[in-house]
Structure formats: structure tokens, C-alpha cells
Amino acid sequence: MTQLVPELLAGNRRALARLLTLVENDQAEAELSQLYAHTGKTWVLGVTGAPGTGKSTLVNEITKAYRQAGKTVGIIAVDPTSPFSGGAILGDRIRMRDLSGDPGVFIRSMATRGNLGGLARTTRDAIRVLDAAGYDIVIVETVGAGQNEVDIVRAAHTTIVVEAPGLGDEVQAIKAGILEIADLLVVNKADRQGVAHTINALKMMLELGHPVEKVNHHGRALTATTPPPATPTRFWLPPILQTVAAEGKGIDEVLAAVDNHRRHLEETQGLQALEAEHLRIELLDRLRDGLLARLLRELPPDALARLVGQMQAREIDPHSAIKTLMGKLS
Numbered sequence: 001m002t003q004l005v006p007e008l009l010a011g012n013r014r015a016l017a018r019l020l021t022l023v024e025n026d027q028a029e030a031e032l033s034q035l036y037a038h039t040g041k042t043w044v045l046g047v048t049g050a051p052g053t054g055k056s057t058l059v060n061e062i063t064k065a066y067r068q069a070g071k072t073v074g075i076i077a078v079d080p081t082s083p084f085s086g087g088a089i090l091g092d093r094i095r096m097r098d099l100s101g102d103p104g105v106f107i108r109s110m111a112t113r114g115n116l117g118g119l120a121r122t123t124r125d126a127i128r129v130l131d132a133a134g135y136d137i138v139i140v141e142t143v144g145a146g147q148n149e150v151d152i153v154r155a156a157h158t159t160i161v162v163e164a165p166g167l168g169d170e171v172q173a174i175k176a177g178i179l180e181i182a183d184l185l186v187v188n189k190a191d192r193q194g195v196a197h198t199i200n201a202l203k204m205m206l207e208l209g210h211p212v213e214k215v216n217h218h219g220r221a222l223t224a225t226t227p228p229p230a231t232p233t234r235f236w237l238p239p240i241l242q243t244v245a246a247e248g249k250g251i252d253e254v255l256a257a258v259d260n261h262r263r264h265l266e267e268t269q270g271l272q273a274l275e276a277e278h279l280r281i282e283l284l285d286r287l288r289d290g291l292l293a294r295l296l297r298e299l300p301p302d303a304l305a306r307l308v309g310q311m312q313a314r315e316i317d318p319h320s321a322i323k324t325l326m327g328k329l330s
Contacts, residue, residue: 005034008133013106016133020108023125032125038132040275042074043262046156048142048181053164054188058245058254059141060098063105065251066137072104074130074138076123079109106130124155124282153181154281157274158261160184160254161238163202165194179205182238184257190242190250202240236264295329303328 004022007015022028045062047055056077063073099105110126123140130138142152153159161182179185179202187198239257243250265271307324310316316324 005031008035008129009038011134013103016106016129017108019129020126023122023129024110026122028125028129032128035128035132039128040131042127042131042135042138043158043258044127044156045137045139045258046142046152046159047139047162048152048159049162050164053162054245055141055162058160058162058186058188058243059139061243061245061248061251062254063099063139064248065255067102067104069255071136072134073106074133074135075099075105075107076126076130076138076140077107077109078123078140078142079111106133106135127155154278157265157271158183158258160186160258162186162188163198164189165192165198179238183236183261184254185238185240186243186250186254187240188243188245191244191247195242199240199242206238206240236261236270291329295325298328299325 004015004019008019019028019031022031047059047062049055059075059077063075066073099107108126108130110123127138127140140152140156159181161179161184163185164187185202185206187195187202189195239260241250241253241257243254245251265274303325307316307321311318311321
């Protein structure tokens with residue numbers, strides 16, 4: 001399997017597919033170590049939003065636009081896990097048939113396998129494989145986001161949150177923290193009735209989350225009209241864009257906004273800070289998983305059952321039980 005790395009770096013798509021399979025099965029540790037030095041070049045674009053907003057159609061059109069611009073695109077479509085096979089349902093791939101046969105596009109569906117947060121557990125490593133393979137853009141489409149499914153912000157450079165008119169979803173967006181992770185807000189299906197209401201609601205929520213400066217004028221609080229500073233600031237106000245992805249409308253504006261966000265991060269040194277935060281979170285996640293796995297290996301087979309019994313009998317509280325377990329780590 002070590003031959004997969006040079007084959008991948010040489011542009012072999014079969015090696016790419018096989019390596020991604022190893023990643024999903026947690027069997028690619030050696031290959032990922034070899035590939036790591038070849039990563040850090042791609043721009044990761046996350047696309048999330050509620051079911052029915054047209055995320056897959058939007059990803060399809062964004063990819064076509066990038067291909068027309070001469071860029072290669074890797075797509076990771078995170079699908080719900082099939083209750084029968086345990087694999088991805090592949091629903092997203094059905095909507096991306098326009099991209100089949102394009103040598104500059106690689107689509108991989110990944111099952112969540114019960115992982116919360118809208119991503120599969122191995123999504124970060126899959127992104128690195130596509131990065132090392134030389135794709136200019138990697139698009140990660142999450143499972144239809146509900147509350148707490150906001151993990152994409154931990155993996156993407158630019159996060160697009162997709163909304164649609166008529167879903168009654170605005171309050172849910174606040175509760176889920178969706179607006180807090182958005183770098184771009186895209187109101188898709190903008191030809192539907194109610195688009196103005198959706199845009200106004202999103203603007204109001206953005207103002208609540210990003211208060212503008214107010215001045216007192218004849219007893220009324222008005223928005224200050226001071227000119228923007230000459231030097232770039234670290235503040236980024238997510239733009240609200242309208243698209244009709246099924247007809248290819250508004251896609252150029254989305255790509256322009258992605259470029260603006262990328263430029264903003266580069267000019268304010270936010271890109272290094274963002275990458276450092278991503279790596280810090282990943283390190284803590286992997287450390288937690290590794291320590292838990294080690295602890296479970298070292299515990300006697302009946303240790304957990306005994307502690308549960310003691311807790312059930314009210315002989316020990318959960319905090320003390322954790323201290324007991326942590327004491328087993330040498």
C-alpha cells in the first residue's frame with residue numbers, strides 16, 4: 001500500500017480512490033504521514049445548511065464555474081449513514097451527474113457513521129488526501145445541518161451557509177449557531193416567494209450578532225456613517241447573496257465573494273490564525289480519542305460494569321467515577 005503515495009502524487013485517480021477508502025477504514029496512518037508535507041495548498045470550501053435548501057445543486061454549479069475558470073475541484077459529500085449497509089446513501093451524487101466524466105473533478109461520498117456535527121470522523125484526513133493530490137479547491141458538503149451540526153467551521157477556510165425562502169428556518173439558524181459560522185450567507189431558490197422576508201431576517205440577525213456603531217442624533221439612534229479604515233481589519237461581515245442554483249444564477253457572485261474572503265484572510269494574517277485553530281482543535285480531538293482508546297484497552301473487562309453498578313447503588317458519584325478511571329492511566 002505504500003506505493004499508493006507516489007502514484008497519488010503522480011495524479012493516479014485509482015490510487016486516490018483506494019487511499020480514501022483506507023482513510024475511511026482507519027488504515028492509512030502511514031500514508032497520511034507521508035502525504036502531510038504535500039498539503040496546505042488547496043482552499044477548503046464548506047457548504048452547509050438545512051435539508052431542502054439546494055446545497056448539492058449549488059455545489060454542482062460552483063464546481064462547474066470553477067472548472068470553467070481552469071481550477072480542479074475535489075468534492076467530499078457527507079451523506080447520512082444507511083441504516084442497512086452502514087455506508088453513504090449517495091443522494092448528493094445523484095444531483096451531481098453533470099460532473100461525471102470530468103477528469104478535473106473528483107467526487108467522494110462519505111457516511112457519517114453516526115458521527116455528530118455534520119461531518120464524517122475522517123473528513124479532515126480525506127481533505128488532506130485531495131489536497132496532496134493537487135486539487136485547487138476542495139468542497140465539503142455536510143449533512144443537512146440541524147442544531148449543533150456546525151463542525152464544518154473546524155475544517156473549512158470559507159464556510160457557506162445556505163438558506164432558502166419559505167422554510168421557516170430563521171430561528172433554527174440562530175439556535176443552531178449556523179449564522180455564527182457563516183463566512184457567506186447564500187439564499188438559494190431566490191425566485192421563490194418570500195425571499196425578501198428571508199433576506200431581511202438574516203440581515204437583522206447579522207446586526208444582532210455584529211452590532212454596528214450607533215450615534216445619538218436629535219434623540220434618535222442612527223447608524224454611524226464614518227468611512228471605513230484605510231487598513232484592513234480583522235472583522236468580516238458575511239455578505240448575503242441570492243442564487244437560483246438550478247438555473248445557474250448568482251454563482252459568479254458566490255465565487256467572487258469566496259475570493260474576497262480569501263483575500264481578507266490573507267491580508268489580515270487571519271489565514272495562519274485559522275489554520276492554527278483548526279490544528280489545535282484537531283489535536284485535542286485526536287488526543288481525546290487516543291486517550292479514551294488507551295484507557296479502555298487498559299481497564300479490566302468488568303471495570304466499567306462495576307462502576308456503573310456502584311453509581312446505580314448511589315455508592316459513588318459520576319465525578320468520583322471519572323477520577324477512579326483516570327487513575328488507571330499510567
